Structures are given as C-alpha cells and as structure tokens.
Amino acid sequence: MPADALADSAPSGTELSGEALDLLHEGAQALGVSLSPAQLKQFVTLYGLLRQGATQMNLTALHSERDVVLKHFVDSLGALQATLWKEPERSSLQVLDLGTGAGFPALPLAISCPALKMTAMDATQKKVAFVERTAEALGLTVRGLSGRAEDLGQDPIHRGRYDVVVTRAVASLPVLAELALPLLKEGGWLIAQKGQLEDAEVAQGERAISLLGGELHPIQRSHLPFLGDARALVQVHKVAPTPAKYPRRPGIPNKRPLGNE
Numbered sequence: 001m002p003a004d005a006l007a008d009s010a011p012s013g014t015e016l017s018g019e020a021l022d023l024l025h026e027g028a029q030a031l032g033v034s035l036s037p038a039q040l041k042q043f044v045t046l047y048g049l050l051r052q053g054a055t056q057m058n059l060t061a062l063h064s065e066r067d068v069v070l071k072h073f074v075d076s077l078g079a080l081q082a083t084l085w086k087e088p089e090r091s092s093l094q095v096l097d098l099g100t101g102a103g104f105p106a107l108p109l110a111i112s113c114p115a116l117k118m119t120a121m122d123a124t125q126k127k128v129a130f131v132e133r134t135a136e137a138l139g140l141t142v143r144g145l146s147g148r149a150e151d152l153g154q155d156p157i158h159r160g161r162y163d164v165v166v167t168r169a170v171a172s173l174p175v176l177a178e179l180a181l182p183l184l185k186e187g188g189w190l191i192a193q194k195g196q197l198e199d200a201e202v203a204q205g206e207r208a209i210s211l212l213g214g215e216l217h218p219i220q221r222s223h224l225p226f227l228g229d230a231r232a233l234v235q236v237h238k239v240a241p242t243p244a245k246y247p248r249r250p251g252i253p254n255k256r257p258l259g260n261e
C-alpha cells in the first residue's frame with residue numbers, strides 16, 4: 001500500500017503517519033474490509049478534520065493517532081461484520097446511526113460503503129453540524145439529523161422508516177432497544193456495537209427486545225484488531241410492529257429501562 005504517498009497528502013498539521021495508515025489498512029483487513037487508496041485518503045482527511053474538531057469543539061476524548069485509528073476508524077468498521085450486510089440488496093439500505101457523536105460509526109461506514117443511504121443522528125446539534133460538514137468535505141452523502149431518539153421514534157417522518165439502525169457506545173441494551181426498534185421498518189435490523197457485555201444486560205435486553213417486536217440473534221464476540229479489547233456485536237431483527245406507547249418520553253427509557261423482571 002502506498003502509505004507514504006497518502007500521508008503526504010494529509011492536511012498540514014494533522015497528518016496521519018505512514019505507520020498509522022498501515023494500521024488502518026491492516027486493521028480493516030482483519031475485519032474483512034478492503035479499503036482502496038481513495039478510501040484511505042478519505043480517512044486521512046477525516047483524521048485531519050476530527051483533529052481540528054476535537055480542538056475547537058471538544059468532540060472526542062481520543063488523543064493518540066493510534067487510538068483514533070483503532071478505536072474510532074477500525075472499530076466502527078466492525079459493524080460490517082453483522083450478517084445482514086451479506087444480503088445482496090444492501091447497497092440501497094436506509095441506515096440511521098443513533099447517537100453518532102463525532103460521526104461514529106456513520107462516517108467510516110459511509111466511506112467504506114458509499115451506496116448506503118446514511119443518516120447520522122444525535123441529540124447534540126453541534127455534533128450533527130460537524131458530521132454534516134465533514135461528510136461534505138469527504139464527498140459523502142450523509143444526512144444529519146438532530147434530535148432525541150425518543151422524539152424521533154414517535155414522529156411519523158422517522159418512525160418505521162429505516163432498514164438498519166447502527167449504534168456504538170450510546171446506552172445499555174434495554175435502552176437501545178427502546179430507542180432503536182420504533183425507528184426500524186418491520187424486517188429491519190438493529191446493530192449495536194458494545195464493549196464488555198454482561199449476561200445480565202443481555203437477559204434484560206432480550207426481554208425488552210421481545211416487548212418491542214424484536215428478536216435477538218446470537219451475539220458475535222470478538223477483539224479489536226491490534227489492541228485486543230473485547231467487543232460484542234448485537235444484532236436484533238424487527239419481526240413485529242413496536243407497540244405505539246414506545247419509545248416513552250425523553251429520559252424515561254434510561255430512568256426506567258424495560259425488561260426488568
């Protein structure tokens with residue numbers, strides 16, 4: 001891979017080293033994702049914009065180049081290990097990233113699968129504005145949506161409209177289920193990227209999921225390439241309509257998570 005050439009093209013003062021580019025390339029490959037030189041270049045640009053955003057807006061707590069590459073870029077690509085992406089018609093899917101923050105996993109997914117119709121949603125407007133500006137600079141079509149999932153899930157414009165909801169590091173499984181399932185079409189999928197995932201959270205999550213019209217599929221456990229941190233990929237299929245009373249008012253899903261025995 002021409003890592004040096006790509007590093008040379010990074011915005012001044014925010015360069016991604018050749019070593020970091022190799023890490024990105026190999027980390028993605030370890031997940032079965034092959035990034036073209038053009039896609040690697042988009043990651044270089046993303047790195048520069050994220051650095052600027054981090055300084056100006058306190059967008060991310062990750063500081064070292066290695067952490068950004070592995071814990072944001074490569075980790076986000078881990079969502080592509082879900083079985084649903086193997087379906088042939090995946091390119092035209094409407095995907096919502098719930099709680100996107102500075103654009104994760106939305107931006108890495110949009111770079112690696114540009115045909116996806118990606119919406120990056122967050123409760124914090126300035127984060128959504130950052131993701132929109134960044135996507136535009138990367139030449140990606142990513143729609144920004146600011147609002148709380150509890151409100152959007154009761155809004156007919158968004159309820160039942162998405163084929164896939166992806167989400168990373170946002171809430172516990174019972175809470176995610178209540179926030180995400182109302183937004184999905186029947187037949188759609190929730191893909192939640194989690195770190196450590198305890199059995200008690202899975203058990204409560206499974207009860208919440210069945211109340212909401214979902215079916216929990218086997219959890220795929222793995223480790224983040226090069227770092228070895230535990231990862232759990234949760235996949236939920238929406239098999240029935242979500243009862244109209246869900247999601248409850250903003251804050252209630254967190255305060256009183258569903259699925260308590």
Ligand SMILES: C[S@@+](CC[C@H](N)C(=O)[O-])C[C@H]1O[C@@H](n2cnc3c(N)ncnc32)[C@H](O)[C@@H]1O
Nearest residue numbers: 099100101104122123124147148149168169170
């Ligand atoms: C810890 S950050 C994770 C950001 C990103 N997904 C990542 O992995 O870097 C959680 C994000 O979820 C958003 N969030 C939390 N609850 C939300 C809700 N109910 N509706 C919309 N966004 C929410 C927060 O504003 C925050 O940006």
